[in-house]
Each structure stands twice: as C-alpha cells, then as structure tokens.
Amino acid sequence: xxxxxxxxxxxxxxxxxxxxxxxxxxxxxxxxxxxxxxxxxxxxxxxxxxxxxxxxxxxxxxxxxxxxxxxxxxxxxxxxxxxxxxxxxxxxxxxxxxxxxxxxxxxxxxxxxxxxxxxxxxxxxxxxxxxxxxxxx
Numbered sequence: 439x440x441x442x443x444x445x446x447x448x449x450x451x452x453x454x455x456x457x458x459x460x461x462x463x464x465x466x467x468x469x470x471x472x473x474x475x476x477x478x479x480x481x482x483x484x485x486x487x488x489x490x491x492x493x494x495x496x497x498x499x500x501x502x503x504x505x506x507x508x509x510x511x512x513x514x515x516x517x518x519x520x521x522x523x524x525x526x527x528x529x530x531x532x533x534x535x536x537x538x539x540x541x542x543x544x545x546x547x548x549x550x551x552x553x554x555x556x557x558x559x560x561x562x563x564x565x566x567x568x569x570x571x572x573x574x575x
Contacts, residue, residue, distance in 0.1 A: 439565055448472075451497060456489045458482040461506050464561045471502040471558040473566060479505050502558065510537055510567035517559045518552075521545045534570040537563065541574055549574060 439462065441449070448463050448470050458481050460472040474482045482503050483490055494501045507513040511526045514537060525540040541549060549556065556572070563569040 448497065452482065452493060455493045455496065456482050456484065462562060462566055464558050466554075466558070469500045469502060469554070469558070470497060471504060471562070473504050473506050473562050475506050479503065502555070504559075504562060506566070510563055510569050513563070513567065514539070514559065514572065517555075517562075518549070521548050521552075528569070535568060537569050537572045539572065539574045546574060 441462075442465075444465050445463050448465060449460050449472075452458055452460050452463075452472055458474055458478045460474050460482070462473040464471045472482065481489070484492070490501045490503065504513070505516050507516060510528070514526055515523055521541070522545050523539050523541060527538045527540070529536045529538055539549075560572050563572055
C-alpha cells in the first residue's frame, strides 16, 4: 500500500497528539479517518473523545477512528456498529473480492443515511483487506 504525502502528514499528526501509530488513513475534503489497532483504539480516541477533538481542532477537519480487525467481515460490523447486519458474504468474481451485506429495510435506510461513512469504509476495505467493493442486498 502506498501512502501520499498528505496521508503521511495526517498519520504523523495522530502520532504526535496521541502517541498512536495508525495503520492507514483516508483523507477527504473535511474528514480524516484513521484505521487503528484494537489495543490502541482507546488511546487514539481519548477519554471523552479528547484526543479526537484535539486532533480535529489541530487539523481543522472532522476525525473518525476505525478499529482494524483480522477479517473484513469483523471490520465492517464494527465500523457500522449502529446498523444491524444480518449477514456478510464474501464473493469472488473475475478474481476480485466483494462483500455483500444483507440488511432489513429499516437498517438499509440507516445505511443510506450514512453514505459518506460508507465511502470511507469501502476505501479501507479496498486498501487494507483487498475487497474491491462493499454492496448491499
């Protein structure tokens, strides 16, 4: 995985504020999302989200922290903690992996209301778990 100079800047900013080495980050217009190991998640967020707030002020962007998991299924479930996912299936077509989420209509509506967050989850899935796309059914 190659990181841009902006991404390296933001990873170093997280390290300087919290002392946490993130695995990856996704930079968007007004949001920076970090992927952090489970053991360092609490330290990255801080008590009462103090670290996230301090970093957000320093960078002048909203900050999101995601937990790195061993499998893409665990990562998606934890990243979408407020949405009840019935099933996550991994499919492979033409040599590319896809994650398909099974949701009931109410949870699908919740998911659609958080599209920017899904975009970041897709980016982490592609870069860190080699899953081309995350889709719903």
